[in-house]
Amino acid sequence: MVPAAWATYAAFPNAGFRSASHRHRKRETIVGFSLGGVISGAASWVGDKVEGAVEEGGEALKGAQQWVGNRLDDIDHAETAIGGAIDGAVHSAEKSVDGFRHDLEQFGQDHGGVVGGAIAKTVSDSIGLTEGAGLAVYDMGKGVVQLADGAGKLVNPLEWATHGERNLQRLETVGKTAEVLGNLTSPVAWATNPEGNVNTAKALWNGVTGGYQDAAKSGDWSKFIGRGVVDIGSFFIGAGEANAAIKGAEGTRVLGELGEGAKALDVAGAAGDVAKGTEAASDAGHVASGLSKAKAEEILALPKGSRPNPTEYLSPTYISDHLAQFDDGASRFMTKSNLDKYGIGQRDGTSFVMPKHEADQLLASTKGDPRALEQALGLPEHFLDDNALVRVDIPKPKELDLRMPSGNEAGANDQWIPGGKLPTGNSEAVIDVKGVPDTRYSTTPVR
Amino acid sequence: MKFADTLVQREERFSLGVEETSGKHYLSIPVSNGLVDYEEYYELDRATYERYLADPKAALPFVQRCRAREEDERLIVKPGSNRGTAL
Numbered sequence: 001m002v003p004a005a006w007a008t009y010a011a012f013p014n015a016g017f018r019s020a021s022h023r024h025r026k027r028e029t030i031v032g033f034s035l036g037g038v039i040s041g042a043a044s045w046v047g048d049k050v051e052g053a054v055e056e057g058g059e060a061l062k063g064a065q066q067w068v069g070n071r072l073d074d075i076d077h078a079e080t081a082i083g084g085a086i087d088g089a090v091h092s093a094e095k096s097v098d099g100f101r102h103d104l105e106q107f108g109q110d111h112g113g114v115v116g117g118a119i120a121k122t123v124s125d126s127i128g129l130t131e132g133a134g135l136a137v138y139d140m141g142k143g144v145v146q147l148a149d150g151a152g153k154l155v156n157p158l159e160w161a162t163h164g165e166r167n168l169q170r171l172e173t174v175g176k177t178a179e180v181l182g183n184l185t186s187p188v189a190w191a192t193n194p195e196g197n198v199n200t201a202k203a204l205w206n207g208v209t210g211g212y213q214d215a216a217k218s219g220d221w222s223k224f225i226g227r228g229v230v231d232i233g234s235f236f237i238g239a240g241e242a243n244a245a246i247k248g249a250e251g252t253r254v255l256g257e258l259g260e261g262a263k264a265l266d267v268a269g270a271a272g273d274v275a276k277g278t279e280a281a282s283d284a285g286h287v288a289s290g291l292s293k294a295k296a297e298e299i300l301a302l303p304k305g306s307r308p309n310p311t312e313y314l315s316p317t318y319i320s321d322h323l324a325q326f327d328d329g330a331s332r333f334m335t336k337s338n339l340d341k342y343g344i345g346q347r348d349g350t351s352f353v354m355p356k357h358e359a360d361q362l363l364a365s366t367k368g369d370p371r372a373l374e375q376a377l378g379l380p381e382h383f384l385d386d387n388a389l390v391r392v393d394i395p396k397p398k399e400l401d402l403r404m405p406s407g408n409e410a411g412a413n414d415q416w417i418p419g420g421k422l423p424t425g426n427s428e429a430v431i432d433v434k435g436v437p438d439t440r441y442s443t444t445p446v447r
Numbered sequence: 448m449k450f451a452d453t454l455v456q457r458e459e460r461f462s463l464g465v466e467e468t469s470g471k472h473y474l475s476i477p478v479s480n481g482l483v484d485y486e487e488y489y490e491l492d493r494a495t496y497e498r499y500l501a502d503p504k505a506a507l508p509f510v511q512r513c514r515a516r517e518e519d520e521r522l523i524v525k526p527g528s529n530r531g532t533a534l
Binding site (some may be wrong): 332334341342362377381383409413414423426 | 479
């Protein structure tokens with residue numbers, strides 16, 4: 001499989017300012033979580049972007065093109081210096097790329113106009129996206145290595161860049177790893193066919209998380225999302241902490257500017273995220289609602305029972321759009337035991353629900369596999385062997401006072417965040433179910 | 448594992464019972480992780496179980512500690528990747 005960024009390059013071999021020698025090197029790279037592949041993929045994208053912009057702009061933009069080209073040449077030189085200790089080299093190069101992105105954005109601000117901040121920021125974000133994706137793949141690669149005992153060369157990015165086929169042969173010893181690696185080198189493959197990577201993804205998990213969290217905490221959303229595109233596959237391994245913020249508004253904005261990434265976002269939404277969210281994920285949720293982090297923290301700091309009505313801090317449009325997701329119905333999952341003993345409501349008669357379509361997508365993504373379903377719901381493995389799961393569907397939740405959660409509900413726990421989003425990115429709302437006859441909802445055995 | 452309830456306190460939202468395979472006594476509480484509601488089961492010794500069975504209100508401090516995750520060493524089923532919090 002050809003990595004997505006390289007496929008793009010192959011389709012536009014003359015795009016931008018790419019040198020012939022660089023293109024040649026690109027074709028020599030067989031399998032890559034090499035940083036060179038990452039940078040070159042970004043460079044190709046930048047080339048396309050700048051060339052397209054030239055058609056719209058003027059001489060100033062041509063100047064920008066040359067400037068960008070020179071900077072990428074600088075990065076090429078930096079690339080050649082990578083070697084030795086893997087982590088040190090990769091992280092050093094990461095800093096180099098980040099520095100380039102900063103300079104690029106500064107250039108855009110200084111020159112204004114067509115080549116102003118917007119384009120520069122978009123280009124910078126795209127590089128961050130590609131860089132983040134590449135680094136996530138690299139991290140996954142480290143996970144692969146944990147499968148292959150003693151295969152030291154598998155952790156050498158230069159080996160992958162120069163003798164990728166040899167490492168592929170080494171990895172043949174752990175099953176269909178060649179095929180797996182083909183997918184690993186394509187973030188889009190992870191996004192569009194994550195189930196194909198399920199089994200191996202379990203083994204890869206340990207290699208995924210660290211850098212991802214760093215990107216999130218530093219607020220570098222483009223890089224974060226880049227990693228997120230890759231990490232979508234970890235949905236199947238209970239890795240919700242890693243991909244929890246993919247649906248955040250800032251991520252949506254970044255990916256929305258990047259066609260391929262936007263597709264991945266759709267798939268991420270379809271798969272549904274799982275697990276406890278991270279601080280970064282919560283931040284993304286705040287952004288999604290248009291709520292400042294400070295305001296969200298202010299609300300969260302209030303004792304339960306005294307939090308304000310969401311209409312006081314969310315726009316009518318946001319609330320209307322959010323609740324419109326429930327037009328086709330609301331759903332929730334619970335064990336049959338929970339349903340039989342405690343009903344569908346909490347102590348105060350309210351019930352948190354998700355949009356019906358999100359429940360549909362979650363079930364569709366697991367395809368009846370109990371292990372996949374356990375993972376998607378964050379349940380212990382084999383939990384469903386002994387516990388019957390039911391789905392509760394409320395076809396007309398608006399008749400049960402469907403509304404934004406305020407955080408005062410009995411079911412609002414320490415993971416609750418203002419804005420109607422779970423830390424995982426899933427949507428939620430609240431209905432009143434106290435005294436509601438069971439004819440107002442249906443229950444369906446899931447497992 | 449097969450958890451068989453012997454007492455359900457709907458208002459206080461906890462249950463007592465016996466896990467039939469192992470014979471372990473338990474107290475369970477409903478939890479939710481936002482995606483699914485399920486139960487966590489905490490092992491009790493027989494004497495405590497019988498005391499709670501006879502006087503359910505006596506179990507409330509223990510229930511509260513379970514909700515606060517202060518009795519995790521008693522969990523019969525290890526939590527999954529997305530542990531729920533008490534409802």
